[in-house]
Amino acid sequence: MPATAHPASPPRSLAAAGLPPRVRRTLERALSFVSTELDSGLSSLVSEFEQELFRLADQARNPGLESGYMATLRAFRANRADLVPRFLLALEGALATLRTPALPPAPAPLDTGGFGPLSLVEDSVMDEGTVLREIASRQEGRANLSLHLLGQRFGVLAAAPAFDAERLPLGPQCLCRAIATAAHTLEIEHDARLLLYRIFDRVVMQGYARVLERLDAQLGEDGILPALTFVPMRARAEPVETRPHARAAQPATPTPAPRPQAEDAQRPYTGWGAPDTTDDVEDAKAHEAAYARLQALMSGRRELLRKFQPRGDTPLPRRQLATREVSDALRLLQQQPDAGGRNARGLLEIKRSLLAQARQRSGEGASLAPEDEDAFELLGMLYGHIEEEIRADAPAAPLVRELQIPVLRAALQDHSFFTRQRHPARQLLNTVAESAASWHDDTAFDPRVQAALRAAVAHVVGNYESDLSVFAEGNARVQAQLQAQTRTAELQERRHVEAARGREKLVAARGRADELMQTIVGDRRLPRFSRALLDQAWADVLTLTLLRHGESSEETDRQLETTRRIVDASLQAACAADAALQADVESALGHVGYHGEEATVIAQRLTSHRSDEDDAASRTELAMKLKARARLGEEAGAVRREKPPARTPDEQAQYDHLRTLPFGTWIEFTTNQQGDVVRRRMSWYSPMTDHVLFVNQRGQRTGEQSLDAVARLMASGNARVVTADRGHLVDRAWQAAMGALRSFAGRGEARMTEATA
Template sequence: MLGSLQSLPLARARGQRRRTMQDLREATLARLRAEHGPAAALPPEHEDAFDLLSILYQEIGRQVRGDAPAQDLLERLQVPLARAALQDQGFFVAERHPARELLNSVAESGATWLGEDDADPQLVQRLEQVVQRVVEAYDGDPAVFELANQEVQEQQRAMLRKAEVSERRQVEAARGRDRLAGAKHQADAAIRACLAGRRPPQFVQALLNQAWADVLTLTALRHGEDSPEWRERTAATARIVEVTCDPEAAPDSALGTQIEAALRQVGYHEDEAGAIARRLSRSEDDEVTSRTELTARLKARARLGEDAARRSEPLPPRSAGEQACYDQVRALPFGTWFEFSLGAQGEVRRQRLSWYSPVTDHALFVNTRGQKVAEHSLDALARMMAAGQARVVTEERSRLVDRAWHATLRLLRGLAGRAEPAPSGAGA
């Protein structure tokens, strides 16, 4: 009877709910009674199997997004899975049963914590293909499920390799931004140290904090603060402050030449570099480029490390709870999964802490495909955890179908008035 139902195409009118396992049981029973009379009934073990499958599917459905392609695939798998479960009760107790393996792969492709960008379209396409083949070919031979699982696992391994490559690139880019931010802060600190309370003209300060800061940032990034190049640049910074703060100081043409060459190394055009150098060395009073024109050019120019070094507004001191969360996240290993709450609807997204800087507290989060989905400071992350907006995923590492099966057993034990034992396996 189930075999005859398996060959029928699924037809659902717009707005009609999906078929359930209970619907499938009723359809099977109706066919039995049409063929064998109104008194025909399912054997008790088959009734039990349908009840278990019905509860299991309900629990799986709670963990799969309603709009995910997996929902349609789960519906198409109902008849082959029911046939497999009725034929082999090992389906319920064997965690690695072939039919159960495929059920898990399909369900996890649409898990509730996956976002739209998390699902791999190639995996979804492969799942659609193998489910269709199972529906067409399954007739009691478990090898059909085994072959389907092999195809899915091959696609998942390929997806994992791509995710690892993507994640490595994201981590390398984050480390580069972190180094750039450190170099930018080092450059700013060097300028402040050279000024030491002195106040050159406001326009000169702007040139120091923008154009010349780019020079110092690149020098720190390429050579480090212990290099001769860095010492040369900081000495030039001190000389710029000396020349521009003392109206009686003689113009320094050698300094101007040095400044111009350094600015051209960080990408300034020849005329811009020359104009800035003349201002910072006071080597020429009759400016070729006006202050207004030079200011406009600087505003239009992207500064080196500006985004990487951007800081948020100072936050109030952490509370005791926030500090405890901060200490926790500082000790977490790379690769820890978090769940973030989105809005008031209770929607969550699972993201992986791929990398963080122990120096700047900058943290990178990726999704299951290794794509960057968020960046937070560890301080902000700790505050979100304390507010209940983020949590470390510490639940068991079991698969979705196994969690659904344990939930099924808990429900049955609750109906029977039995205490809940510690889960030790998939079987009852």
């Protein structure tokens, strides 16, 4: 019978799939590429999940929770070796079924006049499905174009119509299904699987959009629709520019927001907050014209992607929703309490929800107007790039998502949101996103600023209807608190800089004291223990005198004379004890922290001749006390740095560059192998001692390094100077989104040129 033509179970490996040799080789190469790219992330997933379970067990507040976490940890450890192989086998299985016909839909009633039978769904199934769909949806928003192109290429390999995102092998949904399959083999509880999925999203899926881009390029190199590398466009797009006088001079690429000049863009960034934006042109017609050119790009992109869709039945006509209807529906969604899931959904899910609601109301399919569709897509692209640059666990991270509906309504109402850096909604979004940026560490979050951010977002969500001043009011409140934080940070920074300069003066004074003492001692050989006391205890006295009074003062001359008398007394065995000299020495030692019996013993040793063999027990006891004591201006137990090895030419170039940077320059440091970064402000450095003082965004001292160490980090790619063009997070995210469109348009034009040449 024909029904038996399809195997009961689909092939699970490429070897058993019976694919043509070239198709099999291409799929094996694609699987190998993705497996290699995900290998480090999957390894980190295993270790981080285990560490998180241990941490939760350690912090559990009752024995029941602790035993539950430990049981999950034991089950995971027993089966963790299966996680990665099962995941990769699931991916291979998805590729192996590339040419297997999709199973026909279940024989469910297709009567559109009513609902089918309803049943309850297990909470665990619903929760896992929701989490996995959100992960996949977020990645699909970031890699929309790559997924469409990959769908076309895999369609060729399957000898079938193009694959959509749901059925695409190696797509985000495929990976989510694979991790779910692998997770269920671990024999862990539902909550533990949800935790595993969240870590999977953070560790493995974070950069998967770039993996998809490279996979698409690899398939093109393998000869699978190689012409699809370039996207044809019918006409050259004009520049999206907000300055009318600059349009003729700039290349025909969309630049919706003004950019700093090249020399300014590479200027080291030294401000505390985001830099001031360039003044925008306030001509409404200019912004509408700029947005129209941006729409032309989006329209061409949409038409192209529509051609890539599988050919099928003619779609039913849909009623186009008016912008007012969309805005009203968004307003109702905005007014929902947070428990309604308003903040958990992305823009793609919000759009689907709006269209579904419209269908329920009217009974016919609905669609967005092209310009509203553009606003959804552009804002989705912007949010996708913003989420790549913020910490998911930052206090302000949920506020970024909470702003998406008011910001979307503002963008639908006023298209200059996409072309004006100073647009009120855009400025507030940038303020909130900057407060959750990935370069912040835990110490950088000021509770007062976070409270102001929450209040501002709540003000916008609760009050925005169509007045953009609501965004401006909310942003002004936050900026007032940020300015207060900046003043506090500057004050703290100034104190740390003054302390660092004081330590530099101390180092200089100590070096000069050592030189003066060496001049007095000369080539004479003092008893070893007496010389040790002279170099440590008495050197501190000379250092303090130089610091307080200077080298040309009477006090310094007097202490230098005392030093000569100490040296002479240490060398003259027959010399009688000098009580006055001992009293002077004991008094001077008191100023540098030596008191009582300790000061008396040191003074006696310094002002008399004693060989190293005399009174070995008391000498040993005194030596141990001196070893445990911190020198003047040093911390107890401080370890002296060894001389670093010679620098390479690249390290020397970075070292020379560092010495030219102004105080206050921000530097990003890579903190782990995953590429996480943290920003530190180079508040001060000493050309004499090579020490560098770093503070965080709140002016708190985060440690001192040497210029040499920072230069070596920069040469190895683990540190970099933050330039002015990286000041505004939202502007940077927008430029990244526009860069994708410019590349999209540029490649299309190049392809058209080749085709007509």
